[in-house]
Amino acid sequence: MTLTWSLIIVVGALLLAPLVGGVLRGLDRKLTARLQGRMGPPLAQPFYDFGKLVGKSHSVSSRASVAWAWAYFLLTLTAFTLFFLGQDLLVVFFILAFAGGALAFGAFSTRSPYARLGANRELLQMLAYEPILLLAAVAIYFQTGKFTVHSVLEAGEPLLLYLPLVFVAVLVALGIKMRKSPFDIAASEHAHQELVRGVYTEYSGRHLALIEIAHWYELVLLLAFIALFWAQPLWVGVLIALGAFFLEIWIDNIAARLRWSWMVGASWGVGITFIVANLVLLSVLA
Amino acid sequence: MQQVRVDRGADAFISPGALLKEVELLASEGVRFTTMVCLDVDQEFEIIYLFQRLTLDMVRIRVRISKDEELPSISSILLDAVLMENEIKEFFGVRITNLAIDFQCRMLLSAKSPQTPLLKVRPQSQSLGGGE
Amino acid sequence: MARVTFPFGPQHPVLPEAIQLQLTCEDERVVEVLPVIGYMHRGIEKAAEANLFPNNIFLCERICGICSFIHALCYCELMEGMMDVEVPPRAKHLRVVWSELSRIHSHMLWLGLLADSFGFESLFMQCWRAREIILDTLEMTTGQRVIQSSCVIGGVRRDINEDQEPDVRRKMDAFRKEINAIYPVFAKDYTVKSRTVGKGILPKEQAWSLGTVGPTLRGSGWDYDARTLGYAVYDDLGFEPIVEDGCDSYARMMVRLHEVVQSLELVIQALDRMPKGDLAVTVKTFPEGEGLIRVEQPRGELVEYARGNGTAYLERLKIRTPTFSNIPALLVMLPGCELADVPVITMSIDPCIACTER
Amino acid sequence: MPVMSTNLIKNFFSGPATRPYPVVKREPFPRARVRLVYDPDKCTYCGICANICPAAAITMEEDRENLRISRHYDSFACISCGRCAELCPQAALLMAVRTHEPSDAKVVEHSTSR
Amino acid sequence: MGFLKRARVKSPWILHYCTGGCNGCDIEILACLTPLYDVERFGMLNIGNPKHADILLITGPVNWKNRDVLKRLYDQTPDPKVVVAVGVCAATGGVFHNCVNTLGGVDKVIPVDVYVRGCAARPEAIIDGVVLALQKLEQKNSGGVAYATGTR
Ligand code: SF4
Ligand code: SF4
Ligand code: SF4
Ligand code: SF4
Ligand code: SF4
Numbered sequence A: 001m002t003l004t005w006s007l008i009i010v011v012g013a014l015l016l017a018p019l020v021g022g023v024l025r026g027l028d029r030k031l032t033a034r035l036q037g038r039m040g041p042p043l044a045q046p047f048y049d050f051g052k053l054v055g056k057s058h059s060v061s062s063r064a065s066v067a068w069a070w071a072y073f074l075l076t077l078t079a080f081t082l083f084f085l086g087q088d089l090l091v092v093f094f095i096l097a098f099a100g101g102a103l104a105f106g107a108f109s110t111r112s113p114y115a116r117l118g119a120n121r122e123l124l125q126m127l128a129y130e131p132i133l134l135l136a137a138v139a140i141y142f143q144t145g146k147f148t149v150h151s152v153l154e155a156g157e158p159l160l161l162y163l164p165l166v167f168v169a170v171l172v173a174l175g176i177k178m179r180k181s182p183f184d185i186a187a188s189e190h191a192h193q194e195l196v197r198g199v200y201t202e203y204s205g206r207h208l209a210l211i212e213i214a215h216w217y218e219l220v221l222l223l224a225f226i227a228l229f230w231a232q233p234l235w236v237g238v239l240i241a242l243g244a245f246f247l248e249i250w251i252d253n254i255a256a257r258l259r260w261s262w263m264v265g266a267s268w269g270v271g272i273t274f275i276v277a278n279l280v281l282l283s284v285l286a
Numbered sequence B: 001m002q003q004v005r006v007d008r009g010a011d012a013f014i015s016p017g018a019l020l021k022e023v024e025l026l027a028s029e030g031v032r033f034t035t036m037v038c039l040d041v042d043q044e045f046e047i048i049y050l051f052q053r054l055t056l057d058m059v060r061i062r063v064r065i066s067k068d069e070e071l072p073s074i075s076s077i078l079l080d081a082v083l084m085e086n087e088i089k090e091f092f093g094v095r096i097t098n099l100a101i102d103f104q105c106r107m108l109l110s111a112k113s114p115q116t117p118l119l120k121v122r123p124q125s126q127s128l129g130g131g132e
Numbered sequence C: 001m002a003r004v005t006f007p008f009g010p011q012h013p014v015l016p017e018a019i020q021l022q023l024t025c026e027d028e029r030v031v032e033v034l035p036v037i038g039y040m041h042r043g044i045e046k047a048a049e050a051n052l053f054p055n056n057i058f059l060c061e062r063i064c065g066i067c068s069f070i071h072a073l074c075y076c077e078l079m080e081g082m083m084d085v086e087v088p089p090r091a092k093h094l095r096v097v098w099s100e101l102s103r104i105h106s107h108m109l110w111l112g113l114l115a116d117s118f119g120f121e122s123l124f125m126q127c128w129r130a131r132e133i134i135l136d137t138l139e140m141t142t143g144q145r146v147i148q149s150s151c152v153i154g155g156v157r158r159d160i161n162e163d164q165e166p167d168v169r170r171k172m173d174a175f176r177k178e179i180n181a182i183y184p185v186f187a188k189d190y191t192v193k194s195r196t197v198g199k200g201i202l203p204k205e206q207a208w209s210l211g212t213v214g215p216t217l218r219g220s221g222w223d224y225d226a227r228t229l230g231y232a233v234y235d236d237l238g239f240e241p242i243v244e245d246g247c248d249s250y251a252r253m254m255v256r257l258h259e260v261v262q263s264l265e266l267v268i269q270a271l272d273r274m275p276k277g278d279l280a281v282t283v284k285t286f287p288e289g290e291g292l293i294r295v296e297q298p299r300g301e302l303v304e305y306a307r308g309n310g311t312a313y314l315e316r317l318k319i320r321t322p323t324f325s326n327i328p329a330l331l332v333m334l335p336g337c338e339l340a341d342v343p344v345i346t347m348s349i350d351p352c353i354a355c356t357e358r
Numbered sequence D: 001m002p003v004m005s006t007n008l009i010k011n012f013f014s015g016p017a018t019r020p021y022p023v024v025k026r027e028p029f030p031r032a033r034v035r036l037v038y039d040p041d042k043c044t045y046c047g048i049c050a051n052i053c054p055a056a057a058i059t060m061e062e063d064r065e066n067l068r069i070s071r072h073y074d075s076f077a078c079i080s081c082g083r084c085a086e087l088c089p090q091a092a093l094l095m096a097v098r099t100h101e102p103s104d105a106k107v108v109e110h111s112t113s114r
Numbered sequence E: 001m002g003f004l005k006r007a008r009v010k011s012p013w014i015l016h017y018c019t020g021g022c023n024g025c026d027i028e029i030l031a032c033l034t035p036l037y038d039v040e041r042f043g044m045l046n047i048g049n050p051k052h053a054d055i056l057l058i059t060g061p062v063n064w065k066n067r068d069v070l071k072r073l074y075d076q077t078p079d080p081k082v083v084v085a086v087g088v089c090a091a092t093g094g095v096f097h098n099c100v101n102t103l104g105g106v107d108k109v110i111p112v113d114v115y116v117r118g119c120a121a122r123p124e125a126i127i128d129g130v131v132l133a134l135q136k137l138e139q140k141n142s143g144g145v146a147y148a149t150g151t152r
């Protein structure tokens, strides 16, 4: 691939991702509503929400929290850019971890106990899903011999055939990242919970909008990562990613929110054992 | 019929001094606290304690005190009476002593609310237990 | 993390009403609870002394909109008892129908809010959708959805006539289908169980001595329901209290779940046995002397005491609502639990602040 | 875990249960008791409604000089209990089924006897 | 700016606070969120956090203890915002008109934009009220940045 090509891809992805992310969120809300026997909001609802937040006055509870919100946004954007440049998966996930950290630190920098406990839980969530993502990257390395997205795209055979258990583990990480039941402990999009809005409690107006758009990038990034599991041809991967997305919505609607100890246990127990088992199996079979 | 028609004087009044003894006795029989009712009768308060037996029927004790008199709290024997005692103290200004938890007449009312709202006749001495 | 004190409420999305729980937490564990109440206090007992005594029906109903009918029923039965009024049998049966319908609506509401408190949104929606069938029935027969205003001293104001009865039965059948679909989710779902089983333990002994009532008491193994005392026509309907002995949030939930089904049967039974006749008798006397009554609300036993003096105004009306006696139990159940369990445990006593503080 | 699934599938395929309210207005139940309608031509200003109203939504005012009685009705205080409609000897009051529209100011209705 | 303006009425997030009513109106507000009335059709979410809210739905006659909480919630809500008083006791005190501990109406404490009548207010009436509130919201201007809110 030439440099111009990859630049075009990156810029295209950067421009398209909010659109795709927003539509996916809209689909999520619509579908959730339909599963609950409701009509639900229009598909464009996330964009309306975004527009409204941008147009609203906002209060700033600490300047640091604003800086951290921007840090979260920019770090997510960096991770996103690197991913679509075909760079190293490990770097991408590390930067994503920093982004999550920024969100938590933003909440820590306020005085609201809800935000602070939300931040605590956000860190716990990272503790739960980051190892999965990193180990998944390692597993990909074992399979393709490289850490880069490029190499995965160039690998002939779909990863899913070799790494099915890793795929399942990544689904768990996706559930946590999408803040869906049973993992929506730090903040939930919808149902009421004990921390009000957790880490978002102290953000309002355009800073909330900023965080929202960063979430869209994050969602697209994760789905793109899932699509990598069937990179040849890519459209199958995209379908698989969409399938995973709908599976998360389904699970959200058939489960209650569980506690953080359960979450960490499940993600480490299930996620990590699955990945390790997969690697062991591969080396035994190979 | 569960309607307990209480005619005046149907159950004996006991003196405030004998209250704790009586409640202790009931508590040892496994009776639990249900509620209490305070009535403002001229210069006196009439307080009705309602308890429930294990057989689920009710026991009543009535106490009459003058408005300046102190009333011992039964919350040391039956803890769940404490909320109702606080309420009576707050609403009537009954001088209840030895409360296990004393909300200082701020359980339901705030500093700006009208104080002792259920009191009809102010005592002559004006020395109410709480609120002011 | 050091100790943090959370003001849980008064405005908080998992608490439908204004109450503040000051939770002191170490990390995620609650070490101390201090409820701050009074955000809903209006002064109803005082206003009841200033109103004409028949008007207190409407005031009592608005102690709380959720068991509004049973509040009105309690007040009316108390006044009738004090004035020796004999209510026509048809009115008694109608009172049972509406009481049980409000019990179902209250329990469904609660089940939904419980689901909401552990983040099971689709289940919340499912419960509230089923509940609308009951609300429709109430609106169709009494004229309003939540505040029925249909009980008066001496009888009832509204009737379920012949054209409506089949419709009511049809609605009950529709509701039975809904509850049959909801029941297994609460009873069997893994995530629901993991959030409720063993949470908020209230030992049998303590349930008694702390003065708890209603499903909170029955969930701890006590066989006590004020309906067995037989007001309205409960003594003719072969009513048996529902008891569970798990002593935890799950047991309390199951009591309510079973009560929904039981109430449904009671409604049908009362409809089957409803005699023809008058709806109300005219009352010409004024209440005099003292009266005391116990009535079972969705949340437990309601105790009302009144003293009249032969005029149109009462001298005192004392209302001891169920949540008032259930709150001490919270202080036993909450310390030591995890913060994530606070909403579930708080909901498990079905706290109704509006009536606690009157 | 999947106990809820059957419900979800049913919900999804049976379509939303939503009443599309402002677009389609549901016919109220014939005996719904929502809004009080007053006919000043039938009213004799006897004052019964004002006496029994639990919310003091109806008040009467006597103008002794001109021998007139004014009646004020505050629909923003009326709790729709229907007591007044039940007791009005002239049937000048009636509970209607339509809901009130929202309003941005509180208005009290007045009427005066001749 | 056209989109931003339209977005404002398309995405009203509500905060619901009960200042001492009887719950009748509160459960009807909750009923509006559930399948039968589903106000999420209009993009409404019950957000539970004043900093994210656009519409305040207030029920109940306001008692002395609640007054300050209500004021604080109002101050914390960023502009533009509208206040809807749901139920007659939020308008005038309704049946609680002679209760000693009530102030009688939300408008005694904060400015109210829309009154919804009914005791309890029916979900239909609440939806109508919110629709009117949205029209008011459209006319309001967005405020600037407010630093350091909370306890002002
Ligand atoms: S308890 Fe209900 S009424 Fe009160 S603020 Fe919370 S959601 Fe609103
Ligand atoms: S117990 Fe609760 S629901 Fe029932 S009347 Fe009292 S406040 Fe309302
Ligand atoms: S706490 Fe009880 S009365 Fe209050 S909203 Fe919840 S269920 Fe209703
Ligand atoms: S009933 Fe009417 S006309 Fe008769 S005395 Fe009373 S107010 Fe006057
Ligand atoms: S006089 Fe009798 S009938 Fe008339 S309002 Fe008073 S109590 Fe009711």
Ligand code: SF4
Binding pocket: D036, D052, D053, D054, D055, D056, D057, D058, D077, D078, D079, D080, D081, D082, D083, D084, D085
């Ligand atoms: S309906 Fe009830 S509240 Fe309304 S005016 Fe008539 S008596 Fe008063």
Ligand code: SF4
Binding pocket: D042, D043, D044, D045, D046, D047, D048, D049, D050, D071, D087, D088, D089, D090, D091, D092, D093
């Ligand atoms: S009761 Fe009827 S006739 Fe009498 S004043 Fe009222 S509306 Fe008029």
Ligand code: SF4
Binding pocket: C062, C065, C147, D079, E021, E022, E023, E024, E025, E026, E059, E060, E061, E086, E087, E088, E089, E090, E094, E095, E118, E119, E120, E121
């Ligand atoms: S308006 Fe009526 S139903 Fe609504 S909260 Fe007030 S008293 Fe309750």
